[in-house]
Amino acid sequence: MADEPQYLRPNVIIEPLVDRFYAWLHTVAPVQASMNLAYLQAPLLESYLQSPPVHVAATANPELRGGYFVGIPEERSEEVRELLNGIKRTGADMFAFAEAITKAEDMVRQGATGFDLTPLYQKLPAELAGLVEIAYDTNNQASLHFLEPLVYKSKAYIEDRQSVQLSIEPGVERPFILSTPRLPGPDVLDLHIPFRHPGLQELFGARLRPRRLSELREALELDDAQAAQLATLLTGEYGQAPDRHIEEGGRIRYFGHACLALQTPEATVLTDPFISADTNATDRYTYRDLPDHIDLVLITHGHQDHIVLETLMQLRGRVGTVVVPRSSRGNLCDPSLGLYLEHLGLPVLEVDEFDEIPFPGGRVVSTPFLGEHADLDIRSKSTYWIELGGKSVFVGADSSGVDPALYRYISSHLGTADLAFLGMECDGAPLTWLYQALLTRPVTKRMSDSRKLSGSDAAQAGEIVRELGAKEVYIYAMGEESWLGHVMATSYNDDSYQMQQIEKFMSWCKEHDVRAGHLLNQHEWRW
Incomplete structure (x- = not known):
């Protein structure tokens, strides 16, 4: 088939993932992501592995909609176990960072009694060194303040955790994002690339301007199998609505x-x-x-x-x-x-x-x-x-x-x-x-x-x-x-x-x- 310019289908979706969980602010921003990984996501997967049928049944119960239950069939539980083991291995620095935050917050509560805070800096966990300031408010209550731009440059921000899944909008409700990770599947294109990858902009730009499959393959760094799957997401038809702009008024x-x-x-x-x-x-x-x-x-x-x-x-x-x-x-x-x-x-x-x-x-x-x-x-x-x-x-x-x-x-x-x-x-x-x-x-x-x-x-x-x-x-x-x-x-x-x-x-x-x-x-x- 000739490598003709094509458009991205208008019903293609992308699911941004972090450790295969759907990405949102508290799973990407490094301070909050560390806390969520250590105290929510990892324990949630551990709970699922103890009793997959309980979790699956709960996700099917309308009264528990939006609850923290993993909706992955029991026959795929070993994939969840592998995911959890990988999270513990690659996210070790984030687990340590979350534990350091918890210890430091407790130390500040106990040690900030209205006097000079300087001695407390020597008691901070090593993971927080250079990344926080301790300060009182005018009610004499002390708290930690994170130097967030620096935390993005620390071991707590692991961009390699990011990936994306591309697929056709299914037209049915997807699993709840806060609880159920997205495992690989035959109908999704899995790409282990960061969210900022320039190839994603090229891909979605193809809704407006056609691109050759070879160009998109190079931009997204795809192998043969991935390129073949991407081809199913392209079409020769321009899909934009003719009335998307207006010529007068508001x-x-x-x-x-x-x-x-x-x-x-x-x-x-x-x-x-x-x-x-x-x-x-x-x-x-x-x-x-x-x-x-x-x-x-x-x-x-x-x-x-x-x-x-x-x-x-x-x-x-x-x-x-x-x-x-x-x-x-x-x-x-x-x-x-x-x-x-x-x-x-x-x-x-x-x-x-x-x-x-x-x-x-x-x-x-x-x-x-x-x-x-x-x-x-x-x-x-x-x-x-x-x-x-x-x-x-x-x-x-x-x-x-x-x-x-x-x-x-x-x-x-x-x-x-x-x-x-x-x-x-x-x-x-x-x-x-x-x-x-x-x-x-x-x-x-x-x-x-x-x-x-x-x-x-x-x-x-x-x-x-x-x-x-x-x-x-x-x-x-x-x-x-x-x-x-x-x-x-x-x-x-x-x-x-x-x-x-x-x-x-x-x-x-x-x-x-x-x-x-x-x-x-x-x-x-x-x-």
Whole structure:
């Protein structure tokens, strides 16, 4: 067969993996990755190996959806054992680093009594030497601060743990990302390459510009068998939608969850990209509906459903800048989103509250994000105010209306919002569901259950809308789309507290003459 230029099929997906677990912030950023490897992922695999049938049965139980159970058939348990042995061997430095963090945190708790901290540096584990600072806050409470750029250069950051799997979107729910590793399979192309590998940008660029198989093979460093498998992911047909650009006015498209594409003829702004590749589905926008160039990608926060690597990696080379909120610099629970994405090869701009980012024909202003992070001291979160095409749009993600006065300040500074998008997952998962591995001091179940990953309820959402003076408001980021299950694992019914609160909020909007909607799958606004 002639080596003719071909396109990458529009329904190809990529799953970025770290030690064969689906990659997200806490498994890539080295401080948090070490803690998750030592205190979550390795123990999870050990638990599975003790009783594979229990884990497999639990993954099939709808009431346990989103739980930490490994959904790999028992007949493949030896592969899991080999995976665990490999993790222990190649990740030895990370296990030692995690143990050092736990010891150092305990040492600081015991030894920092309000006096000079200098003697404590000599007691730090060797693994942390030169990588941390010990400091008091103004309440005389001491803590460790990690020098995160240096940790990326230490033995705790092992890029060789990274790999990717390429395949055709299956159209069925994939295994839950936080618990089930991805083993090799006949229908996936396994590549042991880092996420920043330039060949991946070449590959996904072939959605817009055709490439020869020989060129992609060289760019990705493939052997004969891998090249043959890659050939099945290519097609001679151009797959992009003809209406992905606009010639006048403005447009917003809802791609699902918290992903909005805001467009004018001059520019595109994309929020929290999490996009379906299932081109057989007729109820959603997919990658084929994205414009060829995206000026700004706005990331609201670091949770796995808002900074989605499998989408961001497919957009590399098409994005001008990825805008992320600045972290608190060195806090154990608040890794830098900027460093994370830079090490994956993406162009990044970090912003603080009320920083302004201009783009052709408009501007973005980063605005504060309250709550939703189980009361942890996490600064790397931002809402956004976007002005384009004569409209002002507030993108609120999962921010809480716990203090309505904040939105009064936002409005006094920026004006009235024409449209607002709010998340109302108001009964979220408890603290330990996402942060257990980072807690160096145990918390009770009662404490954990009281500190949830929750956005606004009806009353709080109403106060946000009132203070912003929004004329239209839409509920999004609820995790209801069918293609989000492998990341969200949410399950609602009409009696769910979240759905009841949304209905209550919809009634409030009707009473106050605010146009409102509850988004699902896709929607479009034009002006």
